[in-house]
Amino acid sequence: MNSIKVYGTGCANCKRLEAMCIETIAELKIDASVEKVTEIEEIVKSGIMRTPGLEINGKIVSAGKIPTKETLIHWIRENTN
């Protein structure tokens, strides 16, 4: 089971990224859980200084932006099994 985490305190962009992730893994038929991390302490511990942050299987792939769909697919493919 792959794990995707979206870090963000709940701004509009964070919600959009979470929705994009859920949509993308469904389309790619990848078995993964999408978790939203809203606790500030957790966000800070991850080292992210800009939200939304995106972590796939323990690797932080982006912070502070919403990727394009193609980029997101690329990241998910590269970091999941």
Place this chain on the structure above:
Amino acid sequence: MKNKILIPILVLPVWIFIYASLQSSADFIVYSLLSLPKESHFTNALHFFIYEVPKVLLLLTLIVFVIGIIRTYFSPERTRKILGGKSLFVGNILASLLGIVTPFCSCSAIPLFIGFVQAGVPLGVTFSFLISAPMINEIALVLLFGLFGWQTALIYVATGLVIAIVSGYVIGRLKLEKYVEDWVRKITVGEAEIEEKILFGNRVDSGINAVKEIVGKVWIYIVIGIAVGAGIHGYVPENFMAGIMGKSAWWSVPVSVLVGVPIYSNAAGIIPIVQALLGKGASLGTVLAFMMSVIGLSLPEMIILRKVLKLPLIITFAGIVAAGIIVVGYLFNIFF
């Protein structure tokens, strides 16, 4: 990848052509096409609207695009590295300058604050960044440039920088570290290494995305703001504002700042109105103070920061920035 770089090169001449023909187009539409009488209130208001809306939107698109590209060269992580271990005064200057170009949104103010403080960036330097980042923004810059001219835009950037530098320096000298919430110091900050190799084509993409996002969000406020401004231009009598926001009313500067704090308007909506008021007898210092207070001191951001800062520090922060804005307001009323 190459054609992405071509887009702005092809669009730029079109942009210049449209921008250069704005005045004649507005004249043509108002006086020839609609054949409205010159010098009537309605004609003046309509002409102002038809001329200013495309002008400001064009300027905004260009500047947001350029800044969008510039910002790809900066990140909070990099800024933090530059600021770590810098001495107080030099650090304050650097932080204020970096505040302009580092991508920042008030929703990430907390992770950014903790990240900075934990990395050894002094509190005062961190505050210089937090003051300059929202206060000097590209939308305000464009509107001031478009509606007031480059001198006012420059004055705005310069005074904004001075306020950020001085306020941060004062906060640093006051040794307020004990008013940072305790959990902030106990927390261990991770190091996120986001390796990014950015090609220039991707930077152009970032510029285009910034335009889509920012212009897409604020255009409506600009249109409404300029419409209200046009109404004021056409219909409110000259010197109407002189008594309330003019130089003779000494209390106008602090009152403008106080009124500005709870107003959380973006610069886009407020500046066209402010510009119209200026034409009706309000003075530049008062108007500038009001505007800086609206954009630079926002209640929502302070509520967010309350999670990491104890109340005395927030009050000191707001007080020092407000005092700085008031001083700037008075200085302008005296000298201009």
